[in-house]
Amino acid sequence: VSIETPPVVLTIAGSDSGGSAGLGADLKTFAAHRAHGVFAVTVVTAQNTTGISAVRAIEPEMVAAQLDALVEDFTIGAAKTGLLFTPEIVDVVAGRSGDVGHLVVDPVLVTSAGKPMLDDSMPHLYRERLLPHATVCTPNVAEASLLTGVQITDRKSALAAAVALRDLGPELVIVTGLLEEKSSIDAIADGTGERVREQSRIDTKNVLGTGCSLSAAIAALLAAGGPLGDAVEQAQTFVHEGLRSSAGWRLGDGRGPIDHFARLAGSDSDV
Numbered sequence: 683v684s685i686e687t688p689p690v691v692l693t694i695a696g697s698d699s700g701g702s703a704g705l706g707a708d709l710k711t712f713a714a715h716r717a718h719g720v721f722a723v724t725v726v727t728a729q730n731t732t733g734i735s736a737v738r739a740i741e742p743e744m745v746a747a748q749l750d751a752l753v754e755d756f757t758i759g760a761a762k763t764g765l766l767f768t769p770e771i772v773d774v775v776a777g778r779s780g781d782v783g784h785l786v787v788d789p790v791l792v793t794s795a796g797k798p799m800l801d802d803s804m805p806h807l808y809r810e811r812l813l814p815h816a817t818v819c820t821p822n823v824a825e826a827s828l829l830t831g832v833q834i835t836d837r838k839s840a841l842a843a844a845v846a847l848r849d850l851g852p853e854l855v856i857v858t859g860l861l862e863e864k865s866s867i868d869a870i871a872d873g874t875g876e877r878v879r880e881q882s883r884i885d886t887k888n889v890l891g892t893g894c895s896l897s898a899a900i901a902a903l904l905a906a907g908g909p910l911g912d913a914v915e916q917a918q919t920f921v922h923e924g925l926r927s928s929a930g931w932r933l934g935d936g937r938g939p940i941d942h943f944a945r946l947a948g949s950d951s952d953v
């Protein structure tokens with residue numbers, strides 16, 4: 683019997699009915715890190731591996747009520763944001779950002795499922811309202827371009843975008859998924875300088891929710907008290923192992939999830 687109380691990690695995100703991205707990915711990631719996951723739903727999507735067919739935003743008052751209920755009762759070690767969907771929800775989240783521990787902002791603006799129909803003001807709102815409160819920001823290459831105006835074509839421009847975003851508030855920015863012939867590159871800016879992490883490209887269509895899972899893993903590791911640099915590196919490895927482990931899965935006709943429990947599967951997921 684385990685008597686140690688797990689850290690509490692919060693996700694503020696949308697649901698993917700197909701179970702690959704959003705809330706489902708976040709809660710599985712938290713569980714894989716032995717954290718207790720709590721959540722505030724921002725938007726419900728009707729979705730499968732081939733795409734999104736309907737979307738319904740939750741009223742901002744209801745998002746606020748979920749967050750207030752959680753903050754009142756739990757000591758939250760860290761939180762991550764996913765698809766926030768409306769400017770009003772961004773406002774609600776920004777207003778409570780001081781009550782949720784370390785904040786990991788995954789600016790979901792462009793996803794592997796395509797570009798959700800978002801208000802044009804969202805990049806500006808992320809810059810002005812959320813990034814000043816963020817410990818970490820985890821855009822993919824397309825999102826980092828949208829947030830900074832930097833055209834990202836190579837390692838140098840990815841690092842420049844990471845530095846520009848870090849100037850808006852986060853302690854660490856990781857720009858993910860710059861694809862080279864054999865590698866996937868993440869560009870990282872923190873207080874000590876800039877660096878890239880290169881990992882082998884994995885041939886798989888099961889890539890949905892990789893960004894969600896990366897940011898969720900960082901939040902879980904921060905809630906457990908790990909140092910920032912280690913949390914990011916371990917989260918990158920977690921996603922890479924998950925991609926490798928689910929590469930052969932056939933779930934639906936489109937893009938499926940990573941294997942959040944690759945480590946339970948044992949040695950076949952060695953990186």
Ligand code: PXL
Pocket residue numbers: 695696697698703704705727729764765790793794795890891892893894
């Ligand atoms: O992976 C980004 C993402 C986040 N949140 C929800 C999504 C998606 C992508 O499809 O559906 C709810």
